[in-house]
Amino acid sequence: MTMRRLLGVFVLLLMLPVIAPAVAAQEGHPLVGTWHGTWGPNAKERHDVTLVLEFDGKAITGMMNPGPDSVRFDKVTLDPSNWSVHMEATPKGAAKAAPIVIDVTIQDITNRYRSLVGTFTQGTVKGDFKASRDS
Amino acid sequence: MIRAVIRHLPLTIAAAGLFGLLLIPVAAQETPGPGRAAQGGGGGGTPGPGRGRGAAAGPKKPTPRLPDGHVNLGAPAGGSGFWGGGGSIVGKRGSSLPTNPDVSEVPFQPWAKALYEVRQKVGDKDDPHARCLPPGGPRQFQTPNGFEFIEQPDRKRITIIFGGGPRSWRFIYLDGRPLPSLDDLDLIPTYFGYSTGKWMGDTLVVESTGYNEKFWFHRGGLPHTDALHLTERFSRPDFDTLKYEVTVDDPKAYTRPWTGGFTVPWTYTNWDGSPGGEMHEYLCQDNERDYSKLR
Numbered sequence: 001m002t003m004r005r006l007l008g009v010f011v012l013l014l015m016l017p018v019i020a021p022a023v024a025a026q027e028g029h030p031l032v033g034t035w036h037g038t039w040g041p042n043a044k045e046r047h048d049v050t051l052v053l054e055f056d057g058k059a060i061t062g063m064m065n066p067g068p069d070s071v072r073f074d075k076v077t078l079d080p081s082n083w084s085v086h087m088e089a090t091p092k093g094a095a096k097a098a099p100i101v102i103d104v105t106i107q108d109i110t111n112r113y114r115s116l117v118g119t120f121t122q123g124t125v126k127g128d129f130k131a132s133r134d135s
Numbered sequence: 136m137i138r139a140v141i142r143h144l145p146l147t148i149a150a151a152g153l154f155g156l157l158l159i160p161v162a163a164q165e166t167p168g169p170g171r172a173a174q175g176g177g178g179g180g181t182p183g184p185g186r187g188r189g190a191a192a193g194p195k196k197p198t199p200r201l202p203d204g205h206v207n208l209g210a211p212a213g214g215s216g217f218w219g220g221g222g223s224i225v226g227k228r229g230s231s232l233p234t235n236p237d238v239s240e241v242p243f244q245p246w247a248k249a250l251y252e253v254r255q256k257v258g259d260k261d262d263p264h265a266r267c268l269p270p271g272g273p274r275q276f277q278t279p280n281g282f283e284f285i286e287q288p289d290r291k292r293i294t295i296i297f298g299g300g301p302r303s304w305r306f307i308y309l310d311g312r313p314l315p316s317l318d319d320l321d322l323i324p325t326y327f328g329y330s331t332g333k334w335m336g337d338t339l340v341v342e343s344t345g346y347n348e349k350f351w352f353h354r355g356g357l358p359h360t361d362a363l364h365l366t367e368r369f370s371r372p373d374f375d376t377l378k379y380e381v382t383v384d385d386p387k388a389y390t391r392p393w394t395g396g397f398t399v400p401w402t403y404t405n406w407d408g409s410p411g412g413e414m415h416e417y418l419c420q421d422n423e424r425d426y427s428k429l430r
Binding site: 027080081110111112 | 254
């Protein structure tokens with residue numbers, strides 16, 4: 001591969017993060033899509049969280065951490081008057097643990113880089129939660 | 136006083152010249168497209184039915200027809216011209232249809248109403264079209280710089296080319312093919328969706344579905360989802376007027392289907408107002424200077 005081709009590939013790789021966000025924009029229901037973030041009781045102890053949310057025209061459904069340990073939400077509600085979101089889930093099987101409650105607000109609602117900010121509670125453990133929409 | 140002005144005349148002339156030079160890039164960015172007057176959403180300033188942009192005064196010219204008798208939505212043989220920008224499918228201002236619902240009558244789902252109201256307050260800063268992404272649905276006819284119908288009977292389709300935004304195009308198939316199913320996992324949602332059409336009398340009726348959610352389908356931010364199904368009706372009641380009417384059926388965003396529309400004027404002039412009626416080369420990306428500030 002010539003130096004010029006290598007340079008071309010390098011420039012293309014540099015451009016990818018710029019191109020990707022525009023491709024990923026989602027302007028429909030503000031909760032629909034995949035959200036990545038963390039929760040934890042303090043700044044040092046953080047746990048990665050992925051949410052996948054859907055809307056069928058009546059109900060919001062979805063899951064947390066897709067994969068073998070995924071947890072489906074029992075209930076997701078959105079209050080459009082203040083963009084607050086309440087989510088409840090009961091871990092089952094191998095991931096059996098205390099019920100999870102997430103209370104967040106959608107920040108910067110019209111922006112494709114909007115985020116969910118609020119609290120994550122599992123049993124007696126409570127922490128802050130923040131996730132950004134990524135697809 | 137006069138003496139002071141005369142003494143500083145060279146400086147004044149130089150300043151005026153510099154001011155003029157500074158204006159040039161601004162003018163270059165704001166290309167005065169034929170449909171720019173309709174940008175307000177209400178279609179203010181857009182010529183009404185029967186008064187095409189640049190048309191000579193006089194009685195309305197009849198609807199042009201093709202040899203097989205159906206309405207010609209384009210320029211007649213040997214002629215030129217194209218359609219300018221349209222109004223709004225909500226409200227009754229300007230070139231919007233008098234039968235349109237007001238915003239308060241649009242059957243929004245609660246989330247869609249709240250989102251629309253926020254978009255109205257925030258303005259266009261988060262509008263994907265401001266970043267030159269293509270606008271599907273009625274929005275494609277609200278964009279400055281016009282559009283043109285190209286009939287392709289040999290391919291049983293109509294192509295609409297758009298002079299504004301990212302200079303895109305759309306196909307309407309007249310070969311009787313079915314619309315794709317939204318349940319088809321292989322369906323790739325697109326900005327312009329998938330369109331099939333048929334002539335019903337003098338009206339071209341077009342059904343479209345398969346839209347993505349990466350754009351605002353109407354200026355001002357009426358929300359839609361991937362369930363959007365549009366039924367568009369194009370007619371040409373006289374030479375200078377295109378009547379556009381669309382039924383919006385999106386059960387994820389609206390509680391029931393609803394209908395609105397507007398008229399679009401035929402444009403006889405070029406972008407600079409000179410006679411001709413040719414769409415000029417305009418590329419949104421060439422003038423787009425806001426992306427870095429909008430992130």
